[in-house]
Amino acid sequence: MAFKDLLDRFKHGLAKTARLFDVRSWFGRKVDQDFLDELEAKLIRADVGVKATQILIDRVREAYADKTADEDLLAFLKAEMKALLQDPQAGALAKAPTNPTVILIAGVNGSGKTTSIAKLAQRLKDQGNSILLGACDTFRAAAADQLAIWAERSGADMVRGNAGADPASVAHDACDRALARKVDYLIVDTAGRLHTQTHLMRELEKVRGIISRKIEGAPHESLLVLDATNGQNAIQQARIFSKSIACSGVILTKLDGTAKGGVVVAVRQQTDLPVKFVGVGEGIDDLQPFDPDAFVESLFS
Amino acid sequence: MFDDIQHRLSDALGRFKVRGKLTEANMQEGLRAVRTALLEADVNYEVVQRFMKRVTEKAAGQALIKSVRPDQQIVKIVHDELIELMGEGDPHIRFEKAGPTVIMLCGLQGSGKTTTCGKLARRMLGLGRKPLMVAADLQRPAAIEQLKVLGQQLDIPVHAEDPEGTDPVEVCRRGVSQAEKLGRDTVILDTAGRLHVDDELMDQLKKIEKKVRPHQVYFVCDALTGQDAVASAGAFNAALELDGVIMTKLDGDARGGAALSVRQVTGVPIKFVGMGEKLERLDPFDPQRIVGQMLGMGDIVGLVEAAKDAVDEEEARRQQERMAKGKFDLDDFRKQIVTMKKMGSVKDLMGKIPGMNQMGSMLEGVDADAEVKRIQGIIDSMTPEERRDPHKIDISRRRRIAAGAGVEPQDVSGLVKQFDAMAAMVKSMSQMSMMDRVRMLSGLGKAGAFNPGALLKTPKQGTGKRLTPKERERQKRLREKEARRIQKEMREKRKGGPNP
Numbered sequence: 001m002a003f004k005d006l007l008d009r010f011k012h013g014l015a016k017t018a019r020l021f022d023v024r025s026w027f028g029r030k031v032d033q034d035f036l037d038e039l040e041a042k043l044i045r046a047d048v049g050v051k052a053t054q055i056l057i058d059r060v061r062e063a064y065a066d067k068t069a070d071e072d073l074l075a076f077l078k079a080e081m082k083a084l085l086q087d088p089q090a091g092a093l094a095k096a097p098t099n100p101t102v103i104l105i106a107g108v109n110g111s112g113k114t115t116s117i118a119k120l121a122q123r124l125k126d127q128g129n130s131i132l133l134g135a136c137d138t139f140r141a142a143a144a145d146q147l148a149i150w151a152e153r154s155g156a157d158m159v160r161g162n163a164g165a166d167p168a169s170v171a172h173d174a175c176d177r178a179l180a181r182k183v184d185y186l187i188v189d190t191a192g193r194l195h196t197q198t199h200l201m202r203e204l205e206k207v208r209g210i211i212s213r214k215i216e217g218a219p220h221e222s223l224l225v226l227d228a229t230n231g232q233n234a235i236q237q238a239r240i241f242s243k244s245i246a247c248s249g250v251i252l253t254k255l256d257g258t259a260k261g262g263v264v265v266a267v268r269q270q271t272d273l274p275v276k277f278v279g280v281g282e283g284i285d286d287l288q289p290f291d292p293d294a295f296v297e298s299l300f301s
Numbered sequence: 302m303f304d305d306i307q308h309r310l311s312d313a314l315g316r317f318k319v320r321g322k323l324t325e326a327n328m329q330e331g332l333r334a335v336r337t338a339l340l341e342a343d344v345n346y347e348v349v350q351r352f353m354k355r356v357t358e359k360a361a362g363q364a365l366i367k368s369v370r371p372d373q374q375i376v377k378i379v380h381d382e383l384i385e386l387m388g389e390g391d392p393h394i395r396f397e398k399a400g401p402t403v404i405m406l407c408g409l410q411g412s413g414k415t416t417t418c419g420k421l422a423r424r425m426l427g428l429g430r431k432p433l434m435v436a437a438d439l440q441r442p443a444a445i446e447q448l449k450v451l452g453q454q455l456d457i458p459v460h461a462e463d464p465e466g467t468d469p470v471e472v473c474r475r476g477v478s479q480a481e482k483l484g485r486d487t488v489i490l491d492t493a494g495r496l497h498v499d500d501e502l503m504d505q506l507k508k509i510e511k512k513v514r515p516h517q518v519y520f521v522c523d524a525l526t527g528q529d530a531v532a533s534a535g536a537f538n539a540a541l542e543l544d545g546v547i548m549t550k551l552d553g554d555a556r557g558g559a560a561l562s563v564r565q566v567t568g569v570p571i572k573f574v575g576m577g578e579k580l581e582r583l584d585p586f587d588p589q590r591i592v593g594q595m596l597g598m599g600d601i602v603g604l605v606e607a608a609k610d611a612v613d614e615e616e617a618r619r620q621q622e623r624m625a626k627g628k629f630d631l632d633d634f635r636k637q638i639v640t641m642k643k644m645g646s647v648k649d650l651m652g653k654i655p656g657m658n659q660m661g662s663m664l665e666g667v668d669a670d671a672e673v674k675r676i677q678g679i680i681d682s683m684t685p686e687e688r689r690d691p692h693k694i695d696i697s698r699r700r701r702i703a704a705g706a707g708v709e710p711q712d713v714s715g716l717v718k719q720f721d722a723m724a725a726m727v728k729s730m731s732q733m734s735m736m737d738r739v740r741m742l743s744g745l746g747k748a749g750a751f752n753p754g755a756l757l758k759t760p761k762q763g764t765g766k767r768l769t770p771k772e773r774e775r776q777k778r779l780r781e782k783e784a785r786r787i788q789k790e791m792r793e794k795r796k797g798g799p800n801p
Contacts, residue, residue: 045346047527050337109550109578110411110523139578140416141450146443163450194552197578199670227411231343231527231558254410256496263527 031064031073049232049266056080081296084265087274091289093124094220094248100132100178100186102211102218105251106204106241107225109192112253114143116225116279117189118150119287120251126285129184131156134174136167136207137191147189153284157183167191168206175214188219195240208245222247223276228254228261235263238271249276252290256280264295328375332357335379343558345531348386348565356382383592388564391545392572392585396430396487397516401480403488405473405513407506407541408521409533410494413549415444417521417575418491419451420583421547424573425487426455433485435476436461437469437509440493440502448491455580458483469493469505473513490515503540510541517544519572522563524551530559531566538567545572548586552576629724631688635680638673678706679716691717 029035036057043053059080064073095101103120107113114137121131133151135158137143144160151158159177161170171188178186190207193200211218224247226234241247255261255278264275275290332353339349359378396402404421408414418434425432434452436459438444445461452459460476473490480488492509495502510518520534520543537543546563551574564571571586620633680688682705687693694702694717696710703710768776 041346044340045528047343047529050340108525110413112411140447141454142443142446145446146441149442194550196552227523227525229409229523229527229529229533230525231530232341233343233525233527254496 027070029069031060031067031069035069036061043262046262047231047266048262049235049269052084052266052269055269078296081265082292085268085275085290085292085295087268087290087292089249089274089276091276091291093276096215096217096220099182099184100215100218101184101220102175102178102186102188102215104188104190104208104211104219104222104245105225106190106222106245106247107192108194108227108237109140111192111225111227111230112279113137113192113225114146114150114189115282116251116253116277116287117147117187118154119279119284120277121151121156121185121187122154122284123287124185125154125156130181132174132178132181132183132186133158134171134178134186134188135160136170136174137189138163138165138167138170139191143189143191150284157181167203168210171207171210172214175211175218179215195237201240201244204241205244219245221249221276223249223251224273225251225253226263226267228252228263228278230263232263232266234267235270238267238273242271242273247273249274251275251277251279251287253279256282256286261295264290328360331375332360339558339561342561343527343530345528345558345562345566348531348562352382352386380592383561384588386561386565387588387592388568388570390585390587390589391570394428394517394572401433401477401486401488402517403477403490403513403515404517404519405490405492405509405515405541406519406521406547407492407537408494409496409523409526410441412494412521412523412526413575414438414494414521415447415451415491416578417547417549417583418448418489419455420575420580421519421573422451422457422489423455423580424583425489426457430487431485432457432487432489433476433480433483434459435473435488435490437472437476437490438493439464439467439469439472440495444491444493451580458485470508470512473509477513503536507540518542519545519547520569521547521549522559524548524559524574526559531562534563534567534569538569543567543569545570547571547573547575547583549575552582631680631683631691631720632685634720634723635677635688638677638680642670642673675706675708675712676716679703679708679713682706691720 039060040053040057043056044050048056056077060073060077063076067073093101093103105113105117105120117133121133125131131154133147133156135144135147137147138161141163144163148158148160157177159170159174161167161173167190174186174188188207188211190204191200193204195201208219208222222245224238224241226237230237238247238250250264250267250273252261252264252275267273268275277287278290278295280286280288335356336349336353339352340346344352356378359382360375394402394404406414406418406421415438422432422434434448434457436445436448438448445464449459449461451457458479460472460479462472462475469492476490477488480486490509490513492506493502495506509515518541520537520541522530522534526533534543534546546567546569548559548563548571563569573583574586576582576584616636620629620636623629623633679702682702683691683694687698687702694713699710699713702713706713
C-alpha cells in the first residue's frame with residue numbers, strides 16, 4: 001500500500017485529534033509556564049496520559065526554556081513521540097518454522113476482538129495463507145455466530161464449540177484441526193473479559209496453556225486488542241493481560257472514531273508493548289500495520 | 302470497581318496526613334496529587350480544572366490550616382464536591398399511562414448496548430412490566446442473534462427481522478406495533494453501535510427518534526472511555542436529547558472518570574450502572590455510594606441491597622435461631638455460602654464493608670471465589686450425617702470426602718477445624734448487638750479469618766476486664782442508644798433516599 005494512501009486514512013481518522021493540536025497558533029509564542037500548561041492540556045485531552053505527557057513536557061521545557069516556539073519545537077516534539085513509538089516489528093507477525101502459526105487474541109468486552117480477527121484473517125488470506133479460526137468465546141450470546149459470519153466473508157475455516165463449553169476445549173479442538181490440516185495460521189478468538197475478573201483471566205491462561213501444550217512454541221503471537229476510545233485504563237489492561245498470556249503486541253481498534261488514540265503513547269511508554277496493527281475503519285480490509293511516523297505526522301498536521 | 306481511582310485518591314489524600322501541620326505549600330502539593338489522580342482516572346480535563354478551582358477555593362476559605370484535623374476537612378471537601386459533580390442519582394423510569402413505553406438505547410460500538418438491553422429488560426420484569434426487545438442493530442453481524450438468545454434466557458419476546466431488505470426505522474416501528482399486539486407495555490430498542498463521527502449512522506438514529514418517538518432515550522457509556530467520553534455523550538445529546546445515561550463495565554478497575562465527567566458536561570443524569578457480566582448486575586446509580594467507595598469509605602448500602610436480593614428472610618430467621626442455640630452445622634454453613642455467592646464475589650463483598658478495603662490487597666493472588674467453591678465442594682461430598690456432626694469424620698471418611706471433592710485429605714480436616722473456630726464465633730456473635738458484630742468483624746479481619754488461603758488462627762486473647770453490674774448496665778444502655786440511632790438513620794435514609 002502506498003504510504004500516501006495510508007497517511008490519508010490516518011489523517012481522516014485523526015482529523016478531530018489534529019484539530020485539538022492546533023499547532024499553528026503556537027508559533028511565535030514564548031515557551032513559558034502558560035505555554036507548557038496549554039501543551040499539557042492538549043496532550044492530556046488526547047489521552048496521552050499524565051506520565052507520558054509529563055515526560056514530553058519536561059523534554060520541551062529543557063530544550064526550549066524561554067525561547068520562542070517555532071517549527072523546530074514542533075519537529076522536536078514529533079521526533080520525541082516517534083522515538084517513543086518506534087517499533088521495527090510493526091505489522092510483522094511471528095511465523096512458526098512449521099505450520100500452524102498460532103495467534104491468540106484477547107481483550108476486554110467490546111474492544112473489537114472479533115472484528116479485528118476478521119480483518120486479520122482477511123489480511124493473511126490475501127497474502128496467500130490458509131486460515132483456521134478458533135471460536136473460543138463460548139460465553140457471550142451469539143459470539144461464535146458473529147465470527148462465523150466473518151469467517152464466511154473471508155472464506156476462512158472455523159472450529160466452534162457449544163454455548164457455555166469450556167473455551168480451552170474449543171482451543172484444543174482447534175489446535176487438532178490446525179495440525180491435521182497444516183493450515184498456515186490458526187487465529188484463536190476469546191471471550192471479552194475485564195482484566196479484573198481473576199477467574200476469567202485464569203481461564204485465559206488455561207487456553208494459552210492448552211495451545212502451548214498442543215503445538216510447540218505456540219501461541220506465536222498473543223495480541224491484545226485495545227479500544228482507542230479507552231483512556232488510561234488501557235495501560236492497566238496491557239499490564240494484566242500481559243501477565244496472564246504474555247502479550248507480544250497490541251491491535252489498536254476504532255482509531256477512525258473521534259477518539260484521540262493518544263493512549264498508544266502511554267501504553268508504549270509504560271508497558272513497552274508495541275502496537276502491531278491499527279483498525280481504521282469498518283471495512284474488512286481496514287487493518288493497517290502501525291506506522292508511528294504516519295501516526296505522529298497526522299497527529300500534528 | 303473504582304479500585305484504581307480509589308487507590309490513587311486515598312494515596313493523594315494520605316499526603317495531607319503525613320505532615321503534622323498543613324501549610325499552604327504542602328496543601329498545594331496534596332491538591333496537585335488529587336488533580337493527577339483525577340486525570341489519570343480519565344476525568345475530563347476541563348472538569349478537573351473546574352473541580353480543582355472549587356476545591357482550592359473552599360479549602361482556602363475554611364481557615365483550613367488552623368483547624369485540628371485539616372486532612373479530614375479536605376477529604377470532606379473533596380467528598381462533597383465529588384458528589385456534587387456526580388449529580389443526583391435518579392433510577393426512576395417514567396412509564397406512559399397509555400400504550401407501551403418505548404425506551405431507545407444508543408451508544409458507541411462495543412459499549413455494551415445489547416447486554417444492557419437484556420439487563421434493563423430483566424429489571425423491567427422485576428418492576429412488574431412486560432418488556433419486549435427490538436433488535437434494531439442490523440449493522441453488527443450476529444447482534445440480532447445475541448438479543449434473541451438474551452430473550453430466551455429471560456423469557457422475553459424479541460422482535461427481529463431479517464437484516465436483508467429492511468431498515469432499522471421500520472424494524473423499530475413494527476416492533477412497537479408488535480408490542481401493542483402482544484400486550485407488552487415496555488419496548489426497548491437496541492440500536493446499532495456507531496462512532497458518532499459517522500453522520501450517516503447518526504442520521505439513522507435521528508430518523509428512528511423522529512419516526513418511532515421513543516419516550517426515553519438512554520445513552521450507554523463504557524466506563525473505560527477516556528477523554529472522548531464527554532465528546533461522544535455530547536454529540537449524542539445534541540442529536541437525540543438524552544434522558545439518561547447507563548454506565549457499563551464499572552466492575553473493572555477504576556475509570557470513574559467517564560462517570561464523573563459525562564454528567565457534569567451534558568447535565569444528563571446517570572440512571573444505572575452495569576456491574577458485571579450477569580444479567581442481574583444492573584444497579585441504580587447512587588452518587589453517595591460511589592463517592593464513598595472512591596474514598597475508601599465502604600458501601601454498606603450496597604451490601605444491604607445485595608443481601609436483600611439474595612437472602613430468603615424465613616431461612617435467615619431460622620438460621621439465626623439455630624446459631625443462637627449453638628446448633629450451627631456444616632449444612633447451615635453451606636447454605637450461607639450459597640447465599641453469599643448469590644450476592645457477588647468475595648472481593649466485591651469485602652470492598653463494601655467499611656475498613657475492609659485494605660483486605661482486598663491481602664487477597665491479591667488468592668482467588669477467594671475459587672476457595673469458596675472448593676469449600677462448598679468439600680461439604681457437598683459429605684453425607685448429611687457428617688454435615689450435622691463433622692466430628693464423625695474419621696480417616697476413611699476423610700479420604701472418601703477428599704476423593705469426592707478432588708482435594709487432599711488434609712484440606713478436609715482443615716475445613717473442619719476452621720468450621721469449629723467459626724461455629725464458636727458465630728455462637729458468640731449471635732448474642733451480640735449489631736455494633737459489636739461489626740466491631741468483631743473488623744477484628745476478625747485482622748486475625749485472618751477472611752483470608753481463606755490460611756487456616757483460621759485462634760489468637761490468644763485476654764478475657765477482658767470484668768465489669769461491675771453497674772458498668773454492664775451502662776454499656777447496655779449505650780448499645781441500645783447506638784442501635785436506636787442507627788435505626789433512625791436508616792429510617793430517614795429510606796424516607797429521603799432514592800426509591801429504586
